[in-house]
Amino acid sequence: MKIKFPLYVLAITTCIACNNSNTAEDTGSNATSRVSENKAKDFDWLLGNWQRTNDEQGKQTFETWARLNDSTYKSHGYTLVKKDTVWQEHVLLxxxxxxxxxxxxxxxxxxxTDFKLTQKTDTSFQCENPLNDFPKTIGYNKSGEDLNAVISDGNTTIPYHFKKIK
Structure with a gap:
């Protein structure tokens, strides 16, 4: 009897450990599936024409976002001083x-310059490129009708606040 009891306990413990291990693997693989199944429509909150509201005096900055397909967004951002374009960038997500x-x-x-998406919610994301001088991180979030972006290198942070142009 003394031999059977420890074997019985060992068998039960092994079964419990195997079930916990499978559950952890399932949770991990399901989480990975959810992330990999994200399509561009998950970023639809970016769509539209936006104007920066916290620009320096005399400047006007704009961003336009469009979805090209299920795996690509495109943005064009530019800054005007009077009617002259003094800065512009193109972004592909x-x-x-x-x-x-x-x-x-x-x-x-x-x-x-490529930044890898490292965090995402339904209305925000953050990207990182630690090898880039400035910025090292770029983040976007939508709050109500406002679109906010932040670029940073850990020491210097520049916020961008946008309102949708109707």
Whole structure:
């Protein structure tokens, strides 16, 4: 009897451990599936024409977002001083396999600077590129009718507040 009881306890413990292990794996794989199944429509809150409300005096900054397909968004941002364009950038928010990338191309540069999406909710996301000088992080969130963006390198943070242009 002394031998059977420890074997019985060992068998039960093993079964419980196996069930817990499978549950953890299922939870992990389901979470991964949910992330990889995200389509561009999950970023529809970006769509439209936006004007920055916290610009420097004499400047007007705009962003326009459009969805090209289920794995690509496109943005064009620019700043005007009077009627002259003094800055502009193009952004692609692109899904590459299971990861999303925020690819920024500024005027006079032939290649993009890529930021990997590291956090996402229904109305926000954050991207990172720790090798870039500035910024290292880019974040967007929608709050009511406002669109907010923040760029930062950990020391300097620049906020952008936008209102939708109707």
């Amino acid at each position: 692109v899904k590459n396999n299971t990861d999303w990338y925020f690819k920024v191309s500024v005027q006079n540069e032939s290649s993009s």
